[in-house]
Amino acid sequence: MNASNDTLAPVISARNLRKAYKNKLALDNTTFDVAPGRILGLIGPNGAGKTTALKAVLGLIPFEGDLRVLGRDPRSERDELMNDVCFIADVAVLPRWMRVREAIEFVSGVHPRFDRARCERFLHGTQLKPQMRVRELSKGMIVQLHLALVMAIDAKLLVLDEPTLGLDILYRKQFYQRLLEDYFDEQKTIIVTTHQVEEIEHILTDVMFIRDGRIVLDAPMEDVGQRYVEVLVNADRLEAARALKPIDERSLPFGKTVMLFDGVAQSQLAALGETRSPGLADLFVATMKGTYA
Amino acid sequence: MNAISTSAADTRNPMAPPHATHKFGLLLKREFWEHKGGFLWSPIWAGGISLLLTAMAGITGEVMLRRARDAGEGLNVNGSHMSINGLDLGMLTSKMSPEDMRQLGGAVDASLLVSSLWPFIAMTFVVFFYCLGALYDERKDRSVLFWKSLPLSDRETVLSKAVSATIVAPVIASIAALVTMFGFLLLASLLVLGHGGNPVQLLWGPGRPLSLAAQFIAAIPVYALWSLPTVGWLLLCSAWARSKPFLWALMIPVFGGIIVSWFDIMNVFNLQASWFWENVVARMLLGTVPGSWFNVAHFGHIDTDGPRAVSQALNLQSMYSVLLTPQLWIGVLAGAAMIVAAIRLRRWRDEG
Secondary structure, rough: OHHHHHOOOOOOOEEEEEEEEEOEEEEEEEEEEOOOEEEEEEEEOOOHHHHHHHHHHHOOOOOOEEEEOOOEEEOHHHHHHHOOEEEEEOOOOOOOOEEHHHHHHHHHHOOOOOOOOHHHHHHHEOOOOOOOOOHHHHHHHHHHHHHHHOOOOOOOEEEOOOOOOOOOHHHHHHHHHHHHHHHHOOOOEEEEEEOOOHHOOOOOOEEEEEEOEEEOOOOOOOOHHHHHHHHHHOHHHHHHHHHHHHHHHHEEOOOOEEEEEEOOOOOHHOOOOOEEEOOHHHHHHHHOOOOOO | HHHHHHHHHHHHHOOOOOOOOOHEEEEHHHHHHHHHHHHHHHHHHHHHHHHHHHHHHHHHHHHHHHHHHHOOOEEEEEEEEOOOOOOOHHHHOOOOHHHHHHHHHHHHHHHHHHHHHHHHHHHHHHHHHHHHHHOOOOOOOOHHHOOOOOOOHHHHHHHHHHHHHHHHHHHHHHHHHHHHHHHHHHHHHHHHHHOOOOOHHHHHHHOHHHHHHHHHHHHHHHHHHOOHHHHHHHHHHHHOOOOOHHHHHHHHHHHHHHHHHHHHHHHHHOOOOHHHHHHHHHEEEEEEEOOOOOOOOOOOOOOOOOHHHHHHHHOOHHHHHHHOOOHHHHHHHHHHHHHHHHHHHHOOOOOO
């Protein structure tokens, strides 16, 4: 798949983005590319610039630097761009006065790529009824409605900023499962930010860590598995292990220590103890050490 | 691999093909959905309540007349004391001179106008607060992010709100006012009939309900243009204010007026401070009041006073004379400029 994607123009191409708020740099020479047909997780601590980066991509805010989304500049060509881009900003932004049927009628009438039958199929089997108003719905139901609306749109790029915030685990699982089974294909690109890293790492094809407005990690998930290795080091091998400069270490009970290595050969590490691929969450914690210090 | 993914794209096509859209119509519809209570129900309620009050007043009047009759008291009509059994309107009509009839017509028109006023009063407030909230509420509840996730430009969106305020709301209010007016006429006709009068002779003939109705409709474009500075100003405040748009919208022009009055700034242009209040402050805040253009209209020669003057002043010519005044068109330009500013603000405002 990679081979075919590499030949295609990137969906997003960002060069040296800069955005300063009053006393904080939200984007600091941020540079990245996103290839089509990928599911990218944009992960960072609070205030790292995730939302700012997404807002720049969606043409919601002014910024400095060069940014192309589907070949267009979101600052000057937002109106055309929005035919191919869709986003869910976070839960509960659907207008509270709206009825379910009004929402469907509205999106159907303003979006040329909205497939009404598809939307109704997604809503079938939920508790949503056409007469219901958004304000009468639970958080989870609002997200179901929003997702049904968005998934019925044949967009090239879908941006999800904390889409499952405040939902229980059942809704969260259902959300990502739906997205993967009924929506995603090679023609589409999805960017998702969330704090529940463990829940999305198995659906991601790419991951990007952002910290203080800079991209500190940008890699396909396969590479992450190869580059980073976690080793369960026995107490007697500690010194030898530390010599290889782990990027993180934490002690477990019974004298064992878990160390995280970046770019050290597997063979070398196997001698130190049991090795495994680190979870994205552990990797994230190791990379973001000292963020709030 | 390339070949595979392109052929996959050809076969895997679960989505319907792109279809035509009718964005502006739906944007107007969406405003109506959200503000159905203000746009539709409040003029209807206002008209309905005014009819109810009229009916109650009519019934009270009947009861009092009956009591007066039972008490054997007389009734003063035009200075001549007549002792009648109840009120015989048929007899009254036969004694009226042509001038009396003209005065009666004026009185009928004036009362028709008053009866139809209530839906417009409701609309005045509805439009004012609608504009103030139009671009503010969506930022407050963050639903602006939903609207912005759809292929709708800020221009279309803000214009749909301006059109809702200047055309949709007045059209609905005018219809409600017309229904109220004819309802009033019907009630009055029943009363007249009850007293042996001929409603055609007494009400429908001397009064001009149809001409009034035509003028209500004809006033809509004048209203739309005349209210534009207020609508533009309120939309601008709505798009700009971080909080309390009402206070900003009110305070800026009012304090401007106070400062101008205080320092006699208008003297520089050989104008009174009242000029500023009338042409700037009032135009920014009171433009949603229907008929607030009467100050600049040319009424021509009015040769009478009393109720008949009202009906004489109400004609198409004097209303459309407003369209020839610089006040109207300068206001339109100012309103348009403020709407453009509101569009730009909505485009770039960074919320939450």
